[in-house]
Amino acid sequence: MAQQEDVFKKLVSHCKEYGFVFPSSEIYDGLAAVYDYGQMGVELKNNIKKYWWDSMVLLNDNIVGIDSSIFMHPTIWKASGHVDAFNDPLIDNKDSKKRYRADVLIEDQLAKYDDKIDKEVAKAAKRFGDSFDEAQFRSTNTRVIEHQEKREALHSRFSKALNAGDLEELRQIIVDEEIVCPISGTKNWTEVRQFNLMFSTEMGSTSDGALKVYLRPETAQGIFVNYLNVQKTGRMKIPFGIAQIGKAFRNEIVARQFIFRMREFEQMEMQFFVKPGTELDWFAKWKENRLKWHKALGLGDQKYRFHDHDKLAHYANAATDIEFEMPFGFKEVEGIHSRTNFDLSQHEKFSGKNIKYFDPDLGESYTPYVIETSIGVDRMFLSIMAGSYVEEQLENGETRVVLQLPAALAPIKLAILPLIKKDDLPELAKEIMDDLKFDFKCQYDEKDSIGKRYRRQDAIGTPFCVTVDHQSLEDRTVTIRHRDSMEQERVAISELKAIISAGVSMKELFKKLVK
Numbered sequence: 001m002a003q004q005e006d007v008f009k010k011l012v013s014h015c016k017e018y019g020f021v022f023p024s025s026e027i028y029d030g031l032a033a034v035y036d037y038g039q040m041g042v043e044l045k046n047n048i049k050k051y052w053w054d055s056m057v058l059l060n061d062n063i064v065g066i067d068s069s070i071f072m073h074p075t076i077w078k079a080s081g082h083v084d085a086f087n088d089p090l091i092d093n094k095d096s097k098k099r100y101r102a103d104v105l106i107e108d109q110l111a112k113y114d115d116k117i118d119k120e121v122a123k124a125a126k127r128f129g130d131s132f133d134e135a136q137f138r139s140t141n142t143r144v145i146e147h148q149e150k151r152e153a154l155h156s157r158f159s160k161a162l163n164a165g166d167l168e169e170l171r172q173i174i175v176d177e178e179i180v181c182p183i184s185g186t187k188n189w190t191e192v193r194q195f196n197l198m199f200s201t202e203m204g205s206t207s208d209g210a211l212k213v214y215l216r217p218e219t220a221q222g223i224f225v226n227y228l229n230v231q232k233t234g235r236m237k238i239p240f241g242i243a244q245i246g247k248a249f250r251n252e253i254v255a256r257q258f259i260f261r262m263r264e265f266e267q268m269e270m271q272f273f274v275k276p277g278t279e280l281d282w283f284a285k286w287k288e289n290r291l292k293w294h295k296a297l298g299l300g301d302q303k304y305r306f307h308d309h310d311k312l313a314h315y316a317n318a319a320t321d322i323e324f325e326m327p328f329g330f331k332e333v334e335g336i337h338s339r340t341n342f343d344l345s346q347h348e349k350f351s352g353k354n355i356k357y358f359d360p361d362l363g364e365s366y367t368p369y370v371i372e373t374s375i376g377v378d379r380m381f382l383s384i385m386a387g388s389y390v391e392e393q394l395e396n397g398e399t400r401v402v403l404q405l406p407a408a409l410a411p412i413k414l415a416i417l418p419l420i421k422k423d424d425l426p427e428l429a430k431e432i433m434d435d436l437k438f439d440f441k442c443q444y445d446e447k448d449s450i451g452k453r454y455r456r457q458d459a460i461g462t463p464f465c466v467t468v469d470h471q472s473l474e475d476r477t478v479t480i481r482h483r484d485s486m487e488q489e490r491v492a493i494s495e496l497k498a499i500i501s502a503g504v505s506m507k508e509l510f511k512k513l514v515k
Contacts, residue, residue, distance in 0.1 A: 008327035033263045043411030052268045056243040063241035068222025079350035087194035093181035094188040102170045102192045113151035167192040197250045215249035223271045224343045228355045241272040259378040266377035273368040282371045283318045283338040296512040297406045299387035315342030324383040334375040341367040403461030408506045412462045413440040419469040429468040
């Protein structure tokens, strides 16, 4: 675990050093849980968004996109339940004066039981070597069984308290489990209280006439209130989907783990409208479809898993998360939810408008059911960075840090490097750059030794480097270097476009999705 935390610290500093992510307002000592994307980060982020957007609206003829506003009529948030129920259970430690989410403290305690079990298994595996039967050990070892029983008892109690919204029981669990404050080390806890996560502001010019509005805490409601506009103007027939990428805002008290949990973040959401009674079939299809989208990036199938929800939202009849193995454990990057007809029914009730869908095949109107797929762009960014960050020991004894980013998402696709800064090599290199910059994000670099320049490109994840040397002037060939293998080959300048296109095209990713 400590080693993983070490990797995470290195990843955070790598993000800053190479222009991926900066702390927001850093010259003013920063703003907690808010981050800015640097010159490399914004390119990677835009590529992630393009991969998602095109996989939705390009590959599916029944999915279209919208971009709804951040400010919406405040009654929307009353209808959606956010005004009354968008809360976190918070608890304060009286000695450190620090505030924590009660559910997170208990989840961390569950993780400690898992760690204890894993340690017992790892010790036994080391002791018995090849003859080790892990399944048998887990089912027979008394210490493992004891930890497992404690974990299951805690999990059952925790799920029950969460589902019932029982704040007293959540506090009692923290007391019974003897959970201490990480700062003060004491168990001197307050009661658990609910805290609403929405940011509010006022719209209007006078304090008397100002309307209290909210910064949206999710992008989904903008889709729901527009679904009939889209359906009618686009002549859409059910089933159909609406995709959206946009900013959302939550006043997270326990914002932590770098860009994993922020107060200002970006979501990629698709709401898929279906006939009532078919929703669970569509839920299963979208669950499979979305996992395929993640796995197509090639970061390792074993790094993903489904996690079905212990606590279903009151409006959902199925919910699962796709989790990715971050340096701090498996964490949610995407949620897939069967939201029933809750949202549309609520908006119909609160607005007083009829927003039912008329089904021409059935000759009747009904309120569609909805399957939601929702990804945090920032979490996706973090998972890709974490899955790509590699420290390699080379044969010559050196180490190199390489970001093995999926080539289609890499910020820079091609670095063009003249071997030296004279003898017409820079001129030829710039000629190549001027030709290829219309097709790929290229970078020209002539500073430092060729080895140092390769290392810089490895660190930002550039899949191809092209070196222009004296032979290039004679026969118009260059050396192309592949990032992951470090292999080099001699190719004609005229072939570069085709080679790089084949290596960085999103088309290859999309082909995996439609098989």
